[in-house]
Amino acid sequence: MxxxxxxxxxxxxxxxxxxxxxxxxxxxxxxxxxxxxxxxxxxxxxxxxxxxxxxxxxxxxxxxxxxxxxxxxxxxxxxxxxxxxxxxxxxxxxxxxxxxxxxxxxxxxxxxxxxxxxxxxxxxxxxxxxxxxxxxxxxxxxxxxxxxxxxxxxxxxxxxxxxxxIRPLSGQALLESLNRGQTQENLFANVSQLPELTDEQVHEQFRQFTARLLDFIIKRQNRGALLALLNENTYAFRWLEYMLVTMARSQYNWLSWSALRVKLVTAEGKSAATGAAPGDAIGQLPDSETIWQIYQLVVGCIKQLKSMVQVNAAYLSEKLLVDIETRLDK
Ligand SMILES: [Zn+2]
CATH class of the missing domain: 3.40.50.300 (P-loop containing nucleotide triphosphate hydrolases)
Known part of the structure; x- marks a missing residue:
């Protein structure tokens, strides 16, 4: 327990x-x-x-x-x-x-x-x-x-x-209890990211999701795969919101993009985002204004999902990705 x-x-x-x-x-x-x-x-x-x-x-x-x-x-x-x-x-x-x-x-x-x-x-x-x-x-x-x-x-x-x-440990207390210290999990040391931290399988799903998301935002690829994850994974919308906040921070240098990139490099030495070796360019993020607008779209979508009892989630997530694409293509 x-x-x-x-x-x-x-x-x-x-x-x-x-x-x-x-x-x-x-x-x-x-x-x-x-x-x-x-x-x-x-x-x-x-x-x-x-x-x-x-x-x-x-x-x-x-x-x-x-x-x-x-x-x-x-x-x-x-x-x-x-x-x-x-x-x-x-x-x-x-x-x-x-x-x-x-x-x-x-x-x-x-x-x-x-x-x-x-x-x-x-x-x-x-x-x-x-x-x-x-x-x-x-x-x-x-x-x-x-x-x-x-x-x-x-x-x-x-x-x-x-x-x-039921309130789980968060931040430093959580890291200490997991005895993980200064690992890449530091980035995710927050209550809302808990399952990614404590469950290997969910952690792997989080990596997969992040990779698909970056492919979609940077290279406009993998929309179908991203949509499937949004529809299937309970945590996907929260991850989406979290990643956009992280991207926005990286634009303001709160956490540099290169640091974020290092976090996403998998144990096999491949970048989760592109399959490229660490150090390879994995492309540029959109500018901060665009990320901010995408973030607004995501938050709006999550609100809609939460507020309606029988909302068509599949339709909403597909529409969200189309809206994000439109935003990116501007
Ligand atoms: Zn008994």
Missing amino acids: QTWLVQHQKLLSQQLAQGRLAHAILLAGVAGAGKLSLANWLVQVVLCRQVQKNNDQGILSPCNSCKACRLYHQGSYPDFLSVTSDSKNIGVDDIRRISAFVETTAHLGKNKIVLLPMAEKMTTAAANALLKTLEEPGLSCVLILVSDDLDMLLPTITSRCRLYD
């Missing part, structure tokens, strides 16, 4: 041990903050019949051997429901599954547990349906909502949940 989650484990353990655990729990924080691992731990200590307290911090852990634990590990614990949705939204039908689940008696006579990751994907109608369930009297159910984006949740939902604000 990441270091910053321990304080939450401690608090939740105390509340659970004293029978004060809230029936609606909201774990919120930036992507990559470890909310789901915290949620999964909580599910297990709530359902375990012989929960252990085997450390001086008072943090509970599941025994992993009782009937409930064994069923949970087999994926067949009957009183636990995790509701995920492959589609863009969590709709009323998904919430009805929750209502139907909590209305039946618990098979093993303990609390029922419902986990709802990506709670921000609930439509307004779904959120309203969930409210009805939350308000049902005498409900012996623990509902755990997880969300990357608190602003997207209805206030009526958040106000009925006990909020646990």
Whole structure:
């Protein structure tokens, strides 16, 4: 468990041990903050019949051997429901599954547990349906909502949940905890870039994305590949915004372009942006005015994506790239 989650484990353990655990729990924080691992731990200590307290911090852990634990590990614990949705939204039908689940008696006579990751994907109608369930009297159910984006949740939902604000380490503290010191990751030592820092796979995706983006902006190539990444990768829009800020800074010499270029050179000695060896010219960035205007386009697009419930994201990202191209060709 990441270091910053321990304080939450401690608090939740105390509340659970004293029978004060809230029936609606909201774990919120930036992507990559470890909310789901915290949620999964909580599910297990709530359902375990012989929960252990085997450390001086008072943090509970599941025994992993009782009937409930064994069923949970087999994926067949009957009183636990995790509701995920492959589609863009969590709709009323998904919430009805929750209502139907909590209305039946618990098979093993303990609390029922419902986990709802990506709670921000609930439509307004779904959120309203969930409210009805939350308000049902005498409900012996623990509902755990997880969300990357608190602003997207209805206030009526958040106000009925006990909020646990998950804040990962940032800046120097993060670097120290990762024991990475003065590496290229310094550039990304910021909470919003966390998954790129802590997950090798996401880090590689970030490199790929950056390479496609630079190809597109500098050489007007790879629009299709960039569009695909924007549509497929959860983090892509945030990376896009981050890279434009970085480019703008490099124009003002806050971080020189050559330094940025060095950061993008991969371990194999190839430039991520062009496949060229380090030191090769990888082209010039547009002037700062153009970057600023592109940045505005990106921010506007992100706002639109966030504010509309059923916005056509694929259409918006394609339009964004066309707008950027038009801007670059001026
Ligand atoms: Zn157990």
